[in-house]
Amino acid sequence: MGQDWSLRSAIAHDRSPGLRDATDEALVDQFRQGDREALSHLVRRHQKPLYNFALRQVRNESAAEDVVQETFRRVVQSVDVFGRTGPFSAWMYKIARNLCIDTLRLRAAKSHRSLDEPEPASGEATLLERTADPGASVERAVVSAEIRVRALSALDSLPEEQREVFLLREMCDLRFAEIAEVVSASENTVKSRMRYALERLQAALCDYEEYARELR
Amino acid sequence: MAKPHDPMTCERFDAVVLDELYGELAPADSAVIREHAAECERCGALLRGLRATRTVAAVPLEEPPAGLATRVVDAIASQRSVVGRRARTGPTRRGRLPAGAVLALAAGFVLFVGWAGLWLHRGQPPFATTISREPVPMAAVAATPSAVPEPVELAAAEPRSEPSAGPHEPETPQPQRRAVANPARVGSPKAATELALADRTFAAAPPPAAAPAAAAGAGVGEIKAPAARAARSSGPPEATAGAEQAPPPARGSDSSTDLRAARQTRDAEGCAAALPLFDRIAHGAAGTPNGFAAVFDSAICHEAIGDYPGARARLEVLSRVDAYRARARDELDRIAGQSGR
Numbered sequence: 001m002g003q004d005w006s007l008r009s010a011i012a013h014d015r016s017p018g019l020r021d022a023t024d025e026a027l028v029d030q031f032r033q034g035d036r037e038a039l040s041h042l043v044r045r046h047q048k049p050l051y052n053f054a055l056r057q058v059r060n061e062s063a064a065e066d067v068v069q070e071t072f073r074r075v076v077q078s079v080d081v082f083g084r085t086g087p088f089s090a091w092m093y094k095i096a097r098n099l100c101i102d103t104l105r106l107r108a109a110k111s112h113r114s115l116d117e118p119e120p121a122s123g124e125a126t127l128l129e130r131t132a133d134p135g136a137s138v139e140r141a142v143v144s145a146e147i148r149v150r151a152l153s154a155l156d157s158l159p160e161e162q163r164e165v166f167l168l169r170e171m172c173d174l175r176f177a178e179i180a181e182v183v184s185a186s187e188n189t190v191k192s193r194m195r196y197a198l199e200r201l202q203a204a205l206c207d208y209e210e211y212a213r214e215l216r
Numbered sequence: 217m218a219k220p221h222d223p224m225t226c227e228r229f230d231a232v233v234l235d236e237l238y239g240e241l242a243p244a245d246s247a248v249i250r251e252h253a254a255e256c257e258r259c260g261a262l263l264r265g266l267r268a269t270r271t272v273a274a275v276p277l278e279e280p281p282a283g284l285a286t287r288v289v290d291a292i293a294s295q296r297s298v299v300g301r302r303a304r305t306g307p308t309r310r311g312r313l314p315a316g317a318v319l320a321l322a323a324g325f326v327l328f329v330g331w332a333g334l335w336l337h338r339g340q341p342p343f344a345t346t347i348s349r350e351p352v353p354m355a356a357v358a359a360t361p362s363a364v365p366e367p368v369e370l371a372a373a374e375p376r377s378e379p380s381a382g383p384h385e386p387e388t389p390q391p392q393r394r395a396v397a398n399p400a401r402v403g404s405p406k407a408a409t410e411l412a413l414a415d416r417t418f419a420a421a422p423p424p425a426a427a428p429a430a431a432a433g434a435g436v437g438e439i440k441a442p443a444a445r446a447a448r449s450s451g452p453p454e455a456t457a458g459a460e461q462a463p464p465p466a467r468g469s470d471s472s473t474d475l476r477a478a479r480q481t482r483d484a485e486g487c488a489a490a491l492p493l494f495d496r497i498a499h500g501a502a503g504t505p506n507g508f509a510a511v512f513d514s515a516i517c518h519e520a521i522g523d524y525p526g527a528r529a530r531l532e533v534l535s536r537v538d539a540y541r542a543r544a545r546d547e548l549d550r551i552a553g554q555s556g557r
Contacts, residue, residue, distance in 0.1 A: 039292070043285050051280040065281055072288045077522065098553070151273045170270070171277060175240060184553070191234050202269040 024088035032079060043072055046089070049172045050096055056155065056167050057100040058107075067103065071096040090178040093168060097182055147208050154204035162197035165190055224252040229259045237266050471501035475510055487517035508537055515547065524551050 019027065019041045030038035047068060054064035054071075074095050075082075082091055155163060161183070168179045176194070180187040229252055235241045236249045253260040474497050482490035494514035501507035515530035528551055534544035 040285070040289060043288050047280050047285055047288070048277055051284065052277045055278065056275075061281065065284060065287075068280070068284060069288045069291050073292055076292050147272055148275060151275050155273065155275065166273075169238065170274065176234070176238070194234055198266055198269050198273075201273045202265060205269065205272045208272045 028079060028082060028088055031076075039072075039076065042075075042088075046092060050092070052171050053093065053167050054096060054100055056171070057097075057164065058103045059156070063103050063107075067096055067099045070099055074099075086181050087178055089172070089174060090181045093172060093174065093178075094182045097164065147205070150205060150208070151201070154201050157204070158197055158200055162193045162200070165193040166197040166201075169194060224248050226256060226259055229253070229256070230262075233259075233263060233266065236263065237270065471497055471504065471506035471510075474501075475506050475513075478510065479513065482513070482517065487520045491517050491521075505539075508534065508540055512540055512543065515544075519547065519551060527551055 019030075019038060022030070022038070022041070024042065024045070027038040027042050031042070050071060051064055051068050054067035055061060058064055058067060071092060075092055082088070155166070158166065164183060165179055168174045168182060169176070174182065176187050176190050180190045183190065185193075229249065232241065232245070232249060236246055239246075241249065249263075253263045474493070478490050478493035478497060481493055491514060494510045494517060497510035498507050498514055501510065511530050512534055515527045515534065518524075518526035518530065528548060531544040531548050531551070534540040535548065537544075
């Protein structure tokens with residue numbers, strides 16, 4: 001690591017709590033001016049939704065981690081050309097989306113395990129099983145875990161273009177106009193895909209609709 | 217967007233229901249929507265159903281693997297520390313390639329363009345000694361000579377061979393794009409991901425800051441011989457050595473073996489190391505299937521390291537070759553998307 005590079009320590013010790021309230025764009029500006037802690041804040045701020053977006057797209061934890069790492073690497077590489085034509089998050093997710101597409105394209109040539117297929121030898125739980133969290137006890141926890149498994153399954157069964165829109169809206173909290181920028185489509189198209197996605201999910205999860213209304 | 221003073225209809229409700237669902241409406245518009253939903257059974261049921269679906273389908277975010285942020289930072293830091301050392305040797309900003317490296321990239325690009333120019337200008341590969349069995353649409357390539365500069369320097373520096381009816385180049389399989397065959401990397405849990413991203417991304421060594429510079433200085437129609445000479449003389453020796461010291465393989469040499477070796481180099485050491493090899497094969501085996509394969513692999517590597525002008529120039533040539541037209545156009549579209557970010 002370069003001797004003047006202190007991002008790791010910036011992560012370990014939040015030396016600039018004021019950065020927490022800064023917008024993404026302000027952090028990008030600060031990073032451009034040499035403030036490396038600004039980048040560490042960007043990484044910490046976005047790593048979780050970005051990782052989850054990638055995970056649901058590439059359906060492999062290791063690949064998702066690599067997508068996150070590569071996304072930030074490209075962000076740093078191209079930070080000087082970030083043109084402020086839109087919010088930072090839309091730009092970042094556009095990079096991540098392209099990386100996910102690359103990963104899936106290349107994987108298509110190989111035969112990979114599907115999401116719910118267990119590893120033959122390891123006996124390791126499937127991703128669905130691992131993400132199902134039964135919680136403490138009682139009926140609600142059981143139902144919640146059941147819903148979660150069903151929801152993940154329904155999500156994975158969505159057509160690609162609908163799933164990515166759903167993930168960007170629900171997990172990454174992008175506005176429809178920003179999603180339109182990420183997927184290079186019109187805002188109306190994005191909303192249409194979102195509507196279809198919700199209707200498909202509604203059909204798949206209709207058994208739990210009443211339960212959901214009770215939760216609200 | 218709903219207009220507060222207009223009467224809300226079910227049709228207009230449908231148009232903005234998602235905006236309401238995700239809180240993207242202005243308060244006044246939202247009030248109109250909610251009022252309509254309260255009065256209209258159909259629209260009320262729609263909104264309630266969508267809200268319930270959101271609740272049910274809301275999958276909690278998983279925690280990223282422990283230490284992910286640190287690993288991200290480490291990866292970036294190791295890259296930038298190298299760039300930083302380079303940057304201190306010149307007046308460039310931190311994070312950009314120094315001028316020498318940019319000139320070296322430009323010189324490489326000039327060599328390629330010069331080679332392509334010779335090819336197009338004379339209607340055949342400059343070093344052709346055999347006749348390709350692949351139906352090469354040379355006329356189509358030559359149909360756009362304005363896209364390629366006059367190969368002044370290459371024509372003066374390198375011998376020119378007339379074509380002869382030599383032995384046919386053996387048929388070679390079409391290039392398997394990004395089919396990284398490195399058994400040593402297969403088998404670990406990380407391997408699939410490495411294979412997935414290695415060609416295009418992780419193997420990319422130089423930062424793309426060089427790409428705009430190369431684009432500015434090495435545009436296809438703008439390169440002049442003096443500029444090429446200047447670029448060659450200014451670039452670091454190691455960057456131009458591959459092009460100037462190692463002669464292109466003879467037409468009769470085993471370009472298949474060379475291509476395999478270049479791909480192995482790419483898989484093991486990355487695109488930066490493999491680019492001179494691909495370009496040399498493209499030069500020496502021009503007009504053959506292996507030559508085209510090398511041009512294509514070179515283009516992908518240029519794209520991977522962020523040198524979009526370099527990639528684009530090669531792909532534009534290949535887009536006039538039947539066997540590569542579709543793939544080249546796909547890649548050109550991708551580059552257009554990438555550089556448009």
